[in-house]
Amino acid sequence: MTMNESNPFTDWAAQVHALFKTNRIELISFVPDGGHKRLIELCQNDSEMRTVTLTTEEEGVAFAAGAFLGGKRAALLMQSSGVGNCINMLSLPRVCNMPFLALVTMRGEWGEFNPWQVPMGSSSEKVLDACGVLVYRVESIEQVASTMDAAIQFAFSSRQRVAVLLGQKLIGAKNFARGDK
Amino acid sequence: MNRLNRRDALREILRERGDLIVVTGLGSPAYDLASIGNAPLDFPLWGAMGGAAMVGLGLALAQPQHRVLVLTGDGEMLMGIGSLATIAAQRPRNLRIVVLDNERFGETGQQRTHTAMGTDLEIVARGCGIENTRTIRNAAELAALRQDIHSLDDVLCAVVKISPEELPRVLPPRDGAYLTHRLREALLGTERALEG
Numbered sequence: 526m527t528m529n530e531s532n533p534f535t536d537w538a539a540q541v542h543a544l545f546k547t548n549r550i551e552l553i554s555f556v557p558d559g560g561h562k563r564l565i566e567l568c569q570n571d572s573e574m575r576t577v578t579l580t581t582e583e584e585g586v587a588f589a590a591g592a593f594l595g596g597k598r599a600a601l602l603m604q605s606s607g608v609g610n611c612i613n614m615l616s617l618p619r620v621c622n623m624p625f626l627a628l629v630t631m632r633g634e635w636g637e638f639n640p641w642q643v644p645m646g647s648s649s650e651k652v653l654d655a656c657g658v659l660v661y662r663v664e665s666i667e668q669v670a671s672t673m674d675a676a677i678q679f680a681f682s683s684r685q686r687v688a689v690l691l692g693q694k695l696i697g698a699k700n701f702a703r704g705d706k
Numbered sequence: 707m708n709r710l711n712r713r714d715a716l717r718e719i720l721r722e723r724g725d726l727i728v729v730t731g732l733g734s735p736a737y738d739l740a741s742i743g744n745a746p747l748d749f750p751l752w753g754a755m756g757g758a759a760m761v762g763l764g765l766a767l768a769q770p771q772h773r774v775l776v777l778t779g780d781g782e783m784l785m786g787i788g789s790l791a792t793i794a795a796q797r798p799r800n801l802r803i804v805v806l807d808n809e810r811f812g813e814t815g816q817q818r819t820h821t822a823m824g825t826d827l828e829i830v831a832r833g834c835g836i837e838n839t840r841t842i843r844n845a846a847e848l849a850a851l852r853q854d855i856h857s858l859d860d861v862l863c864a865v866v867k868i869s870p871e872e873l874p875r876v877l878p879p880r881d882g883a884y885l886t887h888r889l890r891e892a893l894l895g896t897e898r899a900l901e902g
Contacts, residue, residue: 552764552767552768575767575796577763577767577792577795577796578792578795579788579792580788580789580791580792581788583756583757584757584760584786584788584789584792585760586757587754587756587757587758587759587760587761587764587786587789588760588761588763588764589764590754590757590761590764591729591760591761591762591763591764591765591766591767591768592764592765592767592768593764593768593886593890594749594761594764594765594768594886594889594890594893595764595765595766595767595768595769595772595893596768596769596890596893596894596898597764597767597768598902599764613753613754613755614754614756614757616753616754617751617753617754617757617761617882620752620753620882620883621882621883621885621886622882622883622886623886624902680902681902682902683902684902
């Protein structure tokens with residue numbers, strides 16, 4: 526399957542993009558990850574969305590807060606190594622009773638090749654929990670849409686902080702030594 | 707070297723501010739704003755150090771018809787220095803960033819910041835890609851800055867060199883949920899402000 530084809534049963538990125546659309550999530554900020562490549566492209570190619578490339582993940586937390594103040598919905602895309610960068614900034618949506626929605630692609634757990642990814646990958650869930658962010662984990666493609674839908678309702682209808690962690694079983698583990706791209 | 711008084715400078719910048727939204731970084735800029743007043747379009751941060759400019763970017767993109775002023779200190783801007791690159795890449799025409807630069811961490815004992823040790827935040831901002839940058843050292847430059855805050859159709863970053871004196875603290879409200887609702891209600895109306 527090429528990057529431009531969409532299979533509604535297996536293409537989780539297209540499902541997430543569609544959920545962003547139906548739920549008026551228009552401002553998408555990210556520090557990229559290979560696992561987010563297709564979702565980022567779908568958002569960048571959508572004229573109704575604005576994508577914001579960040580230099581570090583906590584910028585996206587503050588950006589989402591500003592967007593909410595102005596009446597728009599934002600989502601933050603990052604990989605698990607970025608979770609730790611967000612810790613202090615997560616006090617902002619928490620203290621201000623703002624929604625926060627993050628979609629985190631996991632590294633450093635299932636079949637990881639790079640040991641430097643393991644410390645943050647294995648502590649992402651605990652760090653988010655300690656910062657008052659509810660964590661939903663997804664390990665299979667069939668769960669993505671329903672979990673994202675629940676996370677979006679929780680974030681914006683109940684004004685909570687929520688992160689959806691996409692497991693490495695779902696996005697696949699990279700191995701440069703084996704020649705993976 | 708000529709240094710402006712921070713509250714005199716801010717009073718001039720915010721004179722007849724109209725519907726300008728003002729986000730401040732934590733610490734002295736928040737107290738400076740509170741020394742002038744306490745308005746629904748004020749959003750003073752009490753934490754989230756390094757995040758003021760990005761809160762401003764979010765507001766600017768969500769409210770393109772409104773001008774948004776981020777008013778912060780040199781220490782806070784240095785912590786969020788990468789956000790100058792993020793903002794330059796977005797080029798929000800309604801966002802203004804004003805750094806009140808006293809070259810000190812004012813909240814923690816007046817320790818010197820990097821701007822006292824060679825860092826020039828105006829050059830940093832320009833190097834990040836923000837074309838409209840300036841350093842303000844006198845009343846005439848301040849008056850021109852005030853004009854441009856209201857009339858320029860492009861993102862703007864100004865560094866205002868201020869004296870490092872410690873002034874009496876005037877505290878803005880620190881209930882974040884209140885500040886959030888107050889600003890959203892002013893911008894969106896009560897009904898939308900209560901939604902997600």
